[in-house]
Amino acid sequence: MRIPALSLTLLVTAWSANAAQPYVKLAEIPIGGVGRFDYLSVDSAAHRLYVSHGTEAVVIDTASNSIVGRIENTPGIHGIAVAPELGIGFTTNGGENKVGIFDLKTLQTKSRVDTGVNPDNLLYVSSQKQLWSLNHTGKSLTVIDAVKGTAIATTPLSGQDEGAQADDSLGKVFINIEDKGTVEVVDMKSYAVVASYPVAPASEPTGMAIDAANHRLFIGGGDALVMMDTHNGKVVASAPICKGTDSTWFDPGTSTAFASCGDGHITAVSVKGDSLAVAQTIETARGARTMTLDPATHRLYALEVEYLPADPANPKARPQAKEGSLKVLVFGPGK
Numbered sequence: 001m002r003i004p005a006l007s008l009t010l011l012v013t014a015w016s017a018n019a020a021q022p023y024v025k026l027a028e029i030p031i032g033g034v035g036r037f038d039y040l041s042v043d044s045a046a047h048r049l050y051v052s053h054g055t056e057a058v059v060i061d062t063a064s065n066s067i068v069g070r071i072e073n074t075p076g077i078h079g080i081a082v083a084p085e086l087g088i089g090f091t092t093n094g095g096e097n098k099v100g101i102f103d104l105k106t107l108q109t110k111s112r113v114d115t116g117v118n119p120d121n122l123l124y125v126s127s128q129k130q131l132w133s134l135n136h137t138g139k140s141l142t143v144i145d146a147v148k149g150t151a152i153a154t155t156p157l158s159g160q161d162e163g164a165q166a167d168d169s170l171g172k173v174f175i176n177i178e179d180k181g182t183v184e185v186v187d188m189k190s191y192a193v194v195a196s197y198p199v200a201p202a203s204e205p206t207g208m209a210i211d212a213a214n215h216r217l218f219i220g221g222g223d224a225l226v227m228m229d230t231h232n233g234k235v236v237a238s239a240p241i242c243k244g245t246d247s248t249w250f251d252p253g254t255s256t257a258f259a260s261c262g263d264g265h266i267t268a269v270s271v272k273g274d275s276l277a278v279a280q281t282i283e284t285a286r287g288a289r290t291m292t293l294d295p296a297t298h299r300l301y302a303l304e305v306e307y308l309p310a311d312p313a314n315p316k317a318r319p320q321a322k323e324g325s326l327k328v329l330v331f332g333p334g335k
Contacts, residue, residue, distance in 0.1 A: 021333035021334055022280055022333070022334050023266075023268060023280060023282050023300065023331045023332060023333060023334065024331065024332070024333075024334040025329060025330070025331055026299070026330045026331060026332045027065050027329075027330040028304075028327050028328070028329055028330070029060060029065045029066075029067075029327060029328040029330065030326075030327045031051065031053060031058055031067070031326045031327055031328065032324040032325070032326060033053060033054065033323075033324065033326060034054065034321075034323050034324070035053055035054025035055065036053075036054060037051065037052060037053045037054075037290075037303050037305065037326060038052045038077070038078045038079070038290060039052050039078060039079045039080060039121065039247075039290055039292075040052070040080075040290060040291060040292040040301050040302075040303065040328070041079070041080040041081055041082065041292055042062070042292045042293070042294045042301065043082045043084060043104075044294050044295060044296040044297075045084060045296075046082075046084065046104070047061055047062045047063045048060070048061065048062065048068075048082075049061075049062050049292070049294075049301055049328070050071075050080040050082070050089070051080075051303065051328060052074075052077040052078060052079070052080055052091070053077075053326065054077070055072070055073065055074055055075050055076070055077065055095075056070050056071060056072045056073075056074055056077065057070065057071040057074060057077060057080050057091060058070055059071065059107060060328065062294065062297075062299075065330065069107045070107065071089075071091060071100075071102050071107050071109070072109075073100075073109060074091045074093050074100055074109070075093050075094075075095030075096050076093055076094035076095025076096065076118075077091050077092065077093055077094070077095075078092045078094050078119065078120045078121065079091070079092040079119075079120060079121045079122040079134075080092075080122075081122050081123070081124040081131065082104060082124070083124055083126065083129070083131075083146055084104065085126065086129070086146055086147065087103065087104050087105065088101055088102065088103060088104060088110070088146065089101070089102050089103075089104055090102070090122060090124065090131050090144075090146075091109075092115070092119035092120055092121070092122050092133055092134075093112070093119065094118045094119055094120060094136075096112075097114065097115055097116070097117055097118065097119065097135075097138075098112040098113060098114055098115060098119070099112065099113045099115055099119060099122070099131065099133050099142070099144060100112050101113065101146075101149055110149075111149050113142075113144050113149060113150065113151055114142075114151060115133045115135055115138075115142040115144075115151070115154070116133075116135030116138035116139075116140035116141070116142055116154055117135055117137055117138030117140075118135055118136045118137040118138050119133045119134070119135050119136075119138075119142070120134050120135070120136035120161075120162070121134045121136075121161075121162060121163055121164065122134060122164075123164040123165065123166065123173065124146070125166045125168075125173070125188070127166075127168045128188060129145070129146045129147050130143055130144065130145060130146055130152070131143070131144040131146050132144075132164060132173060134161040134162065134163075134164055134175065135154075135161070136160050136161060136162070137160060139156065139157050139158070139159055139160060139161065140154055140155060140156050140157055140161075141154070141155050141157060141161060141164075141175065141186065141191075142154045143155075143191055152191070153191040155186060155191050155192065155193065157175065157177060157184055157193065158177055158180055158182070158184060158193075158196070159177040159178065159179040159180040159182075160177065160178045160179045161175050161176065161177060161178070161184075162175075162176040162177075162178045162205060162206045162207070162208070163175075163176045163205070163206060163207050163208030163209075163219075163248065164176070164208060165208050165209065165210035165217060166188070166210070167210065167212060167215060167230045168212065169212070169215075170215070170230060170231070171187065171188045171189065172185050172186065172187060172188065172194070172230065173185070173186045173188060174186075174208065174210075174217055174230065176199075176205035176206060176207075176208050176219060176221070177196075177205070178204050178205060178206060178221075179204070180196075181198060181199055181200065181202075181203050181204060181205065181221070182196050182197060182198055182199060182205075183196070183197045183199055183205065183208075183217070183219065183228065183233065184196050185197070185233070195233060197228065197233030197234075198235075199219050199221055199226055199228070199235065200226075200235070201222075201224045201226065201235075201238050202219055202220065202221035202222055202224040202225065202226045202238065203221050203222035203224075204221050204222055205219045205220065205221035206220060206221055206245060206246045206247070206248075207219070207220040207221075207245060207246060207247040207248030207249070207259060207260075208220075208248055209248045209249045209250035209257060210230075210250065211250055211252060211271070213252070215229060215230040215231055216228065216229065216230065216236075216271075217230055218248050218250050218257040218269075218271075219248065220241060220245040220246075220247070220248035220259040221245065222245075223240060223241060223242075223243060224238050224239065224240060224241060225238065225239050225240075225241045225245075225248065225257060225259050225267070225269055225276065226238045227257075227271070227274065227276055236274045237274055237275055237276045238276065239267075239269045239276035239277065239278055240267075240278065241259040241261065241267035241269070241278075242259065242260075242261035242263050242264075242265035242266070242267045242281065243261055243262070243263040244261045244262030244263050244289060245259045245260065245261045245262075245289070246260065246261070246262065246289035246290050247259070247260045247289065247290045247291050247292075249291070249292065249293035249300075250271070250293075251293055251295055251298055252295065253295060253298060254298060254333075255270065255271045255272065256268055256269065256270055256271065256279065257269045257271055257276070258291070258293065258300060260284065260288060260289060260290060260291040260300075260302055261288075261289060262286070262287050262288070262289040263286070264283060264284050264285050264286045264287075264288060265281050265282060265283060265284060266281075266282040266284055266288075266291065266300065266302065266331070267280075267281055267282075268280040268281075268282060282300075282331055284302050284304065284329055284331075285302075285304035285305075285329065286307065287304070287305060287307065287319075288302045288303055288304050288329065290302065290303055291303070297332065298332060298333055299330060299331065299332040300330070300331040300332070301328050301329070301330055301331075302328070302329045302331070303326065303327075303328060303329070304325075304326070304327050304328075304329050305321045305322070305325050305326045305327075306321070306322040306325035307319040307320065307321055307322065308320045308321070308322055
């Protein structure tokens with residue numbers, strides 16, 4: 001069938017508007033200081049980016065790319081999450097085995113809740129008004145009532161837990177077990193582990209994202225990103241990614257999954273139905289393992305730090321960061 005020229009033009013224009021554009025580097029936001037860094041978290045509505053750094057969280061205005069505050073006294077901070085409808089946020093303070101609850105306006109810590117050993121990543125389940133703390137080396141999770149600020153339950157897990165996501169319609173939370181190469185499924189009502197699924201061909205799973213509308217998990221581990229059906233744990237597709245991944249995100253607006261890696265790259269993977277295809281390899285910086293996604297702007301935020309030259313006398317020693325070099329790299333769709 002011959003398609004009229006005007007119709008063909010409209011089809012091409014519509015396809016171009018919906019297609020994911022290649023990502024380019026848009027900005028750098030200097031943070032400086034000293035100390036380790038870990039996760040980032042974004043609050044799209046408030047235009048806020050939270051960056052864990054040493055014993056504090058740095059708060060950045062994403063409209064101006066400037067630092068506007070700090071959440072202090074968070075020893076061993078790893079994860080950050082916010083509950084805008086409650087006016088509060090949370091930090092996992094691994095150095096004291098607690099979750100801190102802070103006020104979103106004042107950035108002052110209001111209270112602390114005991115968790116298992118070494119709380120690391122976390123997940124806020126807004127439908128339940130609950131915070132789920134993943135206690136990494138403690139091999140457990142602690143569920144916290146976000147309204148009351150009290151612990152509800154602590155559930156043992158089979159290994160070291162990393163990323164987590166909730167499928168509300170199924171009443172389940174899915175948790176990566178890094179050292180077992182599995183995903184454990186926890187019931188939202190009983191807080192009991194009800195299933196365990198292998199993630200192969202991925203391995204040592206870390207980052208996890210979800211397409212809740214289509215009941216698909218995206219799990220990064222080893223050198224692969226896998227897509228898993230939340231109904232039955234079946235791995236329906238996989239794609240190769242960069243090396244040393246630690247963070248995975250999914251943008252429903254562009255149907256793209258992202259995995260950031262310590263080798264200095266982010267792999268962008270196009271999602272079409274139950275198929276995955278690498279769309280782009282984005283260059284970042286050595287050690288930029290963690291990132292976050294702002295689904296409102298489709299921007300990615302990754303952390304970079306410069307490293308000092310290796311010590312010739314001890315070449316296997318862990319590289320040391322250059323003081324004052326920490327910065328946030330901002331990436332977004334190009335024109």
